[in-house]
Ligand code: HEC
């Protein structure tokens with residue numbers, strides 16, 4: 001494994017000169033799900049699992065809704081409290097995935113929240129966290145150790161849920177990490193996000209890091225952003241439906257511009273296929289990036305450019321991202337996400 005990566009470093013690193021950081025405007029708020037008006041507060045650096053439970057859960061409600069909820073095609077019914085139980089959330093469709101190891105289904109109190117709580121039992125995840133199904137187990141394990149050892153953080157300190165992820169990884173044993181990695185590696189990554197080019201988008205509000213359409217508020221110009229939002233807001237936000245995916249609105253022309261960067265490098269970067277596979281579905285230990293969340297992909301490119309993500313393997317990505325502008329990252333993500341995984 002290490003040898004493969006060493007080979008890649010020696011073979012490809014010289015192709016691109018290391019430049020200076022070229023995204024001068026700070027972390028793109030549309031990718032990080034941060035409000036542009038909110039000021040960074042030092043308290044956000046130290047999110048703990050207990051604050052995460054509150055913040056990653058449902059919005060406080062006027063009167064508790066104890067009614068049983070349903071989803072089409074599921075034989076189960078759950079209350080909202082069961083759906084958002086961070087140590088054992090609802091598993092609507094047990095037939096959609098292999099049997100979950102306890103660490104995935106329930107986590108381990110007090111620090112390790114259930115993986116299925118944020119990433120769903122099928123590993124599809126949501127734009128504010130990550131899709132984690134279908135990765136090579138070796139890559140998965142490397143990430144958990146990078147989180148653990150301080151080599152992977154968010155470039156945006158207000159992205160509290162990445163801090164929660166770090167806290168979780170720090171609390172896990174090697175056996176638990178291996179079990180989780182093997183479980184999620186068993187499932188292939190399948191289409192989950194539809195990329196649509198447009199110049200206007202529904203107005204949205206931020207709900208714990210995810211953009212949700214504002215009911216009845218009309219549209220606004222998209223500008224230079226990708227806005228990723230649930231296909232069905234109710235199913236995603238309240239019910240955590242692991243079969244209900246996402247739409248990513250991207251600017252007109254972005255997919256085509258991204259294709260040029262991804263396939264040729266356009267003098268700014270290395271063609272991604274040499275390491276991620278020509279179809280971008282992954283190669284050996286290198287993760288697949290086709291059909292994954294565009295907000296997530298942009299965060300990773302930006303995090304690597306800012307050196308917030310600098311694990312041993314991420315070093316391979318440094319020359320790839322060093323000269324990319326925010327617009328390049330957007331175009332690359334629009335194209336990459338639009339590829340069938
Ligand atoms: C509170 C929500 C939450 C929970 C619970 C959670 N994660 Fe995460 N996970 C995240 C976030 C947020 C990220 C990183 C997103 C970012 O920085 O852009 C992440 C990223 C990851 C990644 C990196 C994916 C990649 O493509 O590199 C892995 C692997 C992962 N999580 C595994 C796990 C495992 C295993 C568990 C259960 C033990 C777990 N997560 C529980 C929120 C969560």
Ligand code: HEC
Pocket residue numbers: 008009012013142143261262269270271272273274275276286287289297298300301311313314315316317320332336
């Ligand atoms: C020289 C080999 C190489 C090239 C070329 C390369 N990558 Fe990577 N990429 C990697 C490796 C290795 C990783 C895993 C990094 C780690 O473990 O942190 C990675 C990780 C990533 C990730 C994070 C994936 C995740 O799930 O978190 C993204 C996004 C990414 N690459 C995008 C790209 C894009 C876009 C291109 C082309 C413009 C590209 N890469 C070109 C080797 C490469």
